[in-house]
Amino acid sequence: MDEELLEMIEEDFPEQNREEAKKQLERITLRHVMDESEFNLANARRAVLHLAKGNMADLVHYVECAMADFRDVIYWAYTTKEDDL
Numbered sequence: 001m002d003e004e005l006l007e008m009i010e011e012d013f014p015e016q017n018r019e020e021a022k023k024q025l026e027r028i029t030l031r032h033v034m035d036e037s038e039f040n041l042a043n044a045r046r047a048v049l050h051l052a053k054g055n056m057a058d059l060v061h062y063v064e065c066a067m068a069d070f071r072d073v074i075y076w077a078y079t080t081k082e083d084d085l
Contacts, residue, residue, distance in 0.1 A: 001022065001025065001026070001045070002042060004042075004046070005025065005042070005045055005046060005049065006022075008046070008049045008050075009021045009022060009025075009049065012049060012052070012053065012054035013054050013056070014054075017056050020056065021049075021056065021059055024056075024059050024060055024063050025045045025048065025049070025059075025063065027063050027067065028041065028044055028045055028048070028063055028066045028067055028070070029041070032044070032066060032067050032070055033070045034070070034071075040070060041070075043070075043074055044066045044070040044073055044074060045066075046077075047062075047066070047073040047074045047076070047077035047078075048062040048063055048066055048073050048077075050077045050080075051073060051076055051077050051080070
């Protein structure tokens with residue numbers, strides 16, 4: 001997992017939830033994204049973190065959504081973002 005994602009986890013989640021947040025994000029794999037692209041994988045994970053806003057239940061929900069169709073979470077994050085992802 002890249003440094004940017006790790007920093008987002010550290011900023012958004014309390015220390016006791018960080019390892020679980022990482023494990024949840026790692027459920028989204030290359031097989032869940034178009035062309036098995038590392039770029040698409042990072043975007044999907046970044047979008048999930050953006051949408052979850054530090055809430056573990058929301059993180060699990062958005063991870064499951066991304067596993068079904070990663071484009072959904074990217075779209076939702078893009079349409080709700082306040083800052084660039």
